[in-house]
Amino acid sequence: MPVYLPSYFVALGLDETATEADVKAAYASRLKQLDRARDPLGFQDLRGHYEAAIAHLREGRGFLEIEFLGDEPETAPASAPAPAPAPAPASASSPSPQPDLEIDPARVAEAAYEAFLAAFWRLDARALAAAVGVLRDALASPALASLAAREAFERRVVGALLSRSLRRRSGLLLFAAIEAFRWSERVPLAPPGSDESGLHRWMDAALLLDERDRTVWLWLAEEPRPMLIGAAPLHRNFDWNSAVREICCQPGELGAWHALAAGEPVAPSPADAAPAPRLGDSPLPSRTTLREWLQWLMSPAFLLLVAPLLIAGLVMGLLWLRGEGREPENRLTCAARFAAAAQGHWKGLSIGQVEQLNRCAHEAPPPTCEDRGRLKRLNRLAAVLIGSQDGGPADVGYFFGKDEVVLDPEDGQWVATRGEPCGRAAWELYRTGGWLRLGHGPTAEAIVRRGAVCTEMAGSGRGGNASPTHGVASEWAADDWVFKLLSRTDAWQVATHPNGLEGIAPAPIKLDSLVSTDPKLTEARVESWEGKAPACVAAGG
Structure with missing residues (x-):
């Protein structure tokens, strides 16, 4: 009786008598005829047929037999018609089986x-x-x-x-x-x-x-x-x-x-809310009386509580008085910082230095309109990079290496890092992904190429026993989502194939498709120190 073969048996050219050895042999012969690099989908289909056939045999599913309900095939030799046998009496205990095809x-x-x-x-x-x-x-x-x-x-x-x-x-x-x-x-x-x-x-x-x-x-x-x-x-x-x-x-x-x-209060659910008082419940405790308050104020427990607060207030007052005496010096320091930033054309400043200049601007902002505009631009770049940490808002995020991350360096990029090219700070900047939201393709391409080189220097084992090169942070060998995404871009492919891409399939992702412009860079944002700041003057005024 013929059987119904599953599609994976037909794809491998097997019949119902095939064993696991036959499945492996058919898979090996077809694998030799297939180019995995040029036809990855064909390889996935072949691998799926192989695993399905192996699972079919190991689980002993068997095959569905097909019963022809019509006449006998015409190839059977003609013979004299035999008398039909008498019909057997129907039995209630043994009903006639229905075909599996129904x-x-x-x-x-x-x-x-x-x-x-x-x-x-x-x-x-x-x-x-x-x-x-x-x-x-x-x-x-x-x-x-x-x-x-x-x-x-x-x-x-x-x-x-x-x-x-x-x-x-x-x-x-x-x-x-x-x-x-x-x-x-x-x-x-x-x-x-x-x-x-x-x-x-x-x-x-x-x-x-x-x-x-x-x-x-x-x-x-x-x-x-x-x-x-x-x-x-x-x-x-x-x-x-x-x-x-x-x-x-x-x-x-x-x-x-x-x-x-983030530690913020959340409204309690109805199940956690206190039930309303009912008739017969015990009354709520009464408020503390004035006599009890006076007794507590004269107790040693009150002195032990108040004494540290008095000492802390005295120390803070002395520090405040000392700061009042050094106020002109602080102003001179802020003025010197603005002068140094303007002399360097506001390039090569770290995120930590930009935050210091922003604090100084609350006391005395830069006098020229050009310097104020450059400071606001650096604030927007820093906000985008810090706000991209872990997909959360900037006030709950954490950014590593504010003194190592440099904005507007001299090489024309919008963000870079100091120190070792493959150090921990470079890896932190590469992993955050905030640079993809700056809308600057050359910056993204430079960071991806550096990431590709540092990843190869960290060891080709990726999770094995490969030891990274000196000066390369061990985090570069992590097989995280950043590697899985950026390693499929065209910029990564160019960086890892210095001898050319001839004979290599194109990368599935274009880096330009991942680059976007954060709304913080284009919105008309007013800084907190601009409200009370005097009017600015032109650069030549």
């Missing part, structure tokens, strides 16, 4: 999906490994032995993700489905007529996350509460703007989590 794959997949949900909802909301195991057990069930049923089941899971019907468990299902269905190696099967753009955006963001970041997003799927912020493994490099926030978090809750992480 089973609806959609109904089988729906039943398997409901069984999977029953086990999925019993798991902990952050048990990713257990969720992957439950989904793999569902795929290995006998009900999904046919390829059509497995594909219908996958489309059912994708439909649940696109509709976000599991609400707070949608992020857990996304991470588990990427592992169980191996979506990192192939394209997922979506329901007909659905918009797959959101799913691909979430997958691209999820594949960039490590295990710790996935755990954080599973915590952020919960309702924001102060008691949970300490349990979530948040860290300084966590990317709050990752696209997985759209499926992991409920609408409006990510801002509350961000406020809790």
